[in-house]
Amino acid sequence: MPDVDETRLPGVGIRHDFLTEEGKRVGVISHFSGRRSLLLYDTDDPDSCRETIELGEEDLRTLADLLGASHVTEHLANLRQSLKGMAIDWLPVEANSPYAGRPLGETEMRTRTGVSIVALIRGGETIPSPAPDETIEADDTAVVVGTADGIGKALALLRGE
Amino acid sequence: MALAALGGNAVLLLELGALLLLLGLLARLADRASLSPIPLYLIVGLILGQLGGDPIAFSGDVIEIGAEIGLVLLLFMLGLEFTADELSDSMRRSLRPGLIDIGLNLTPGVAVGLLLGWDPVAALLLGGVTYISSSGVVSKVLTDLGRLGNRETPAVLSLLVFEDLAMIAFLPLVTVLIAGTGIVDGLGLIALALAAGAGALFVAVRHGESLSRALDTRSDEVFLLTTLGVILLVAGAAEGLRLSAAVGAFLAGLALSRQVAVQARDLLGPLRDLFAAAFFIFFALQIDAASLPPVALAVVGLGALTAATKLLTGSLAARAIGAGAHGQMRAGSVLVARGEFSIVLAGLGVGAGIEPQLGAVAAGYVLFTALLAPLLTRWADPVASRLFAANRSTTVGPPDRG
Secondary structure (H helix, E strand, O other): OOOOEEEEEOOOEEEEEEEOOOOOEEEEEEEOOOOEEEEEEOOOOOOOEEEEEEEOHHHHHHHHHHHHHHHHHHHHHHHHHHOOOOEEEEEEOOOOOOOOOOEHHHHOHHHHHOOEEEEEEEOOEEEEOOOOOOEOOOOOEEEEEEOHHHHHHHHHHHHOO | OHHHHHOHHHHHHHHHHHHHHHHHHHHHHHHHOOOOOHHHHHHHHHHHHHOOOHHHOOOHHHHHHHHHHHHHHHHHHHHHHOOHHHHHHHHHHOHHHHHHHHHHHHHHHHHHHHHOOOOHHHHHHHHHHHHOOOHHHHHHHHHHOOOOOOOOHHHHHHHHHHHHHHHHHHHHHHHHHHHOOOHHHHHHHHHHHHHHHHHHHHHHHHHHHHHHHHHOOOOHHHHHHHHHHHHHHHHHHHHHOOOOHHHHHHHHHHHOOHHHHHHHHHHHHHHHHHHHHHHHHHHHHOOOHHHHHHHHHHHHHHHHHHHHHHHHHHHHHHHHOOOOHHHHHHHHHHOOOOOHHHHHHHHHHHHHOOOHHHHHHHHHHHHHHHHHHHHHHHHHHHHHHHHHHHHHHHOOOOOOOO
8 A cells, every 4th residue: 555644634634645656646635524525636736636526425435335346355355365374265155055045143154164254245246244144045155254174164064065 | 764663673674684685795796706705894884884873773782792792703713713632733833834924924013003103002903913814714715726635735724723822822912901901910811811721721632522522412402502602601701800702702612622613613603604794894883984095005015015924924834844836825825815803803902992093904904905815816826837937846746755
C-alpha cells in the first residue's frame, strides 16, 4: 500500500491522501458531520483539487461496494500466500451433499475439522460471515480458512464421506 | 399614517415581515454572486437609519433585542467552531504564523485609529476589526470553490483557529478597557476573565464529553431549548459579572465537544443567521451616514493596506507548510475578507459610545473588504500564473515518496 498522508483540518475534519501508481494524487475528507468528499488533485498544480466530489451516505456505500469488491478478492489472493500454514479454499457444495438445504451450524465444521466458513458464494452473490442458521444450498461455494489438512477433511465432510 | 389604524401588533408583523423579505432577497442575490450578505445588511441598516424611525416604529425594540441574541449566538458559534484540542494543537503548531498575523494586521488598525486622533481603546478595537478574518466567509469560499482538499487549506484553517484563540484574551481585555474602571478593579476583571477562559478550556478538555453527554439527546426540540437556555444563562451571568455577554457566549461555545458542536451547528445555525441579521441591521442603524464621507479616505487606505498585509500573512503561512506559489496566493487572498467579528468588535465600542467614528469606519471597512476579497480570491490563480509563469520551478511539488 502507498503511504497515506493524514492531515487534520481544524473545524472541518480529517483529510487522507495518497499518490496513485500513475502519479496522481487522490484524497478523501472525512467531515466531522459524517459526510465525505472525494478529492482529485490537479496534475499541473499539485496543491489544488481539480475536482471535489461530495458523497452522501448512499453514494459512499455504492462507491465502497464498487471498489471494495475487487479489493477483497485481491486481499484473499494475498492471504493465501501470506499466512504460513494457513490455507484458504473454495469448496463446492454438490447437490448430493448431506448438508444441502440444511443450516450451516449442523455441519459442526469448526468443531470437527478446525476449519471456518468465512463466506458462502451463491450465484453471483457473496454472503460474508454467514451465521450458523444460514441455510447451505446445493451449488453454493463455501469459502473456508484453515490448515491444508483441515480443508481436506472439510471437503470430505461436505460430500458426506 | 394609515397603517397605525391597523393596531400595533399588525404593524409590527408587517414591518418585520417586509424587512425579513427584503433581507432574504438580498441574501439570495449575495449567494448567487458568492458574496457575503453582511455588507448588504449593513447598507439596509444605514438606509433605515437615515429614513428616521418610521419604517420600524413598532419593530425597533424587537430588532434591538434580536441584535443582543444575535451577538450571543455569533460568538457562541465562533467558540463552537473549533475544539479545545484544535486550539492547543494550533497554539503549538501555528504560533509563528499566528503571531505574524497579529503583528501585520492588528497594527495597521491601531495606527490608523491613533492617527485619526481616537481614544487608545477605540484604536485597539479598530486593530481587532482589521485583525480578525471572517471565518464564515472563509469557510464558505473554501467549500464553494472546492478548496478544502488543497495543500494550503490547513494553513488557512490554522490561522482561523489562532484568531479564535487570540479572541480569548482580546475580548475580555477590551471589555475591561471599555468599562474604564480603575486599575485595581480592571486587573480584577481581567483576572476574572482569564480565570473564566482557563476554566472553560479546562472544562472542555477534561469534562467536555460528560458536559456534552448531558446535552446530547435524540430530540431536536429538547436539544435546541436546553442548549439555547444554557447559552443565554452563561451570557447573562458573564454580563452580570461585567465580562460582557459576548465573552460568556464565546467561552460556552468553546466548552462543548465536537459531537454536540455538530448538532448545535445544524440546529442553531439558522437561528444564528436570523438574529445575526438583526444584529447587523441594529449596528448600522446606530451609524450616522453623514459621518461616512469624512472617513472614506481612511477606510479605503486602511482596507487596501490590510488587504496587502493579510495576503502576505496567508502566503507566509501557506509557504511554511510547503504550498507552491498558487497555493500561497490562494491562502492569502481568501483571508482578506473581514466580516461578522469585525462588526462584533466594533459593536462593543459603539454600544459603549467611546468613539463616534468607530461604527462608520468599521462598517465602511467591512463593506470595502467584502467587495475586494471575492475579486482577489477569484484572481488569485490567474495572477499567480502570470507572476510565476516565467519561473515555474519555484512551485513546490508534493514531497517525493519513492
